[in-house]
Amino acid sequence: MAGTATRNDKRIPCESCPLRKLDHFRAFTADELAFISEFKTGELAVDSGATILVEGSHSAHLFTVLTGWGFRYKMLDDGRRQILNYIMPGDLVGLQGSLMGEMQHSIEALSPVTLCVFERGKLNRLYSSYPDLAYDLTWIAAREERILDENLLSIGRRSALERAAYLIAFLYQRAKALDLFNGSRVAIPITQQHVADTLGLSIVHTNKTLKKLAERGMIRWADKGCNVRDIDGLLAIAGWEGFSETKRPLI
Numbered sequence: 001m002a003g004t005a006t007r008n009d010k011r012i013p014c015e016s017c018p019l020r021k022l023d024h025f026r027a028f029t030a031d032e033l034a035f036i037s038e039f040k041t042g043e044l045a046v047d048s049g050a051t052i053l054v055e056g057s058h059s060a061h062l063f064t065v066l067t068g069w070g071f072r073y074k075m076l077d078d079g080r081r082q083i084l085n086y087i088m089p090g091d092l093v094g095l096q097g098s099l100m101g102e103m104q105h106s107i108e109a110l111s112p113v114t115l116c117v118f119e120r121g122k123l124n125r126l127y128s129s130y131p132d133l134a135y136d137l138t139w140i141a142a143r144e145e146r147i148l149d150e151n152l153l154s155i156g157r158r159s160a161l162e163r164a165a166y167l168i169a170f171l172y173q174r175a176k177a178l179d180l181f182n183g184s185r186v187a188i189p190i191t192q193q194h195v196a197d198t199l200g201l202s203i204v205h206t207n208k209t210l211k212k213l214a215e216r217g218m219i220r221w222a223d224k225g226c227n228v229r230d231i232d233g234l235l236a237i238a239g240w241e242g243f244s245e246t247k248r249p250l251i
Helices: 030-039 095-100 120-129 131-157 160-177 192-199 203-215 231-238
Strands: 005-008 040-046 051-053 061-067 070-075 081-087 106-109 113-119 219-222 225-228
Touching: 030 040, 030 120, 030 131, 040 061, 061 120, 070 192, 081 131, 081 192, 095 131, 113 120, 120 131, 131 160, 131 192, 160 192, 160 203, 160 225, 160 231, 192 203, 203 219
Parallel strands: none
Antiparallel strands: 005 040, 040 113, 051 106, 061 113, 070 081, 070 106, 219 225
């Protein structure tokens, strides 16, 4: 896999974390923030295309995405890939490997990614001394399950057009809540191969399906990804009401 991961010496203090300024995340108490500052051991900078975590690996750390995009996936022995979900700033990764002994999926960076690094050994203290943070971890796991439920519904019952509309609307709404789009540009940094591997479609079928959405004026495909032009139209095709959550946890 191309790309590298390097330790970032320019650590952002938790008190100055740019994610905490977003209304999307719940506020911490002073004690919680002090613990998270101690819990964090540093930052990791990952190149686009680099593997962040590998299925079957063991790690002494877990991570929160500070900047950038990535995706979770599993591979079959013959090289076929299934993308399970996408990661964005504020997402916690590596918890599975921390609690179950090893990772059951891999994670790759879609763009340059910065990760906050946390020491796995301090998880017990979080559970014993900070019940609200422990609840937050449970909420994060439940939210991931909810997202996977919707993805399974797409693959199992939605048509190809509905699947594509749902995926793009899902990524757009998540990114918009995190203020990831600059000005009028609303590009999602994925390729059509990523879409195919998420939806369980061939690349040819995926290309034809995305062309239909483009012809209806809902998306425009560019070199750097997918630009959303009509989110309401995508939601209508998908038969999905979108996210209803307000505040969410941030570890």
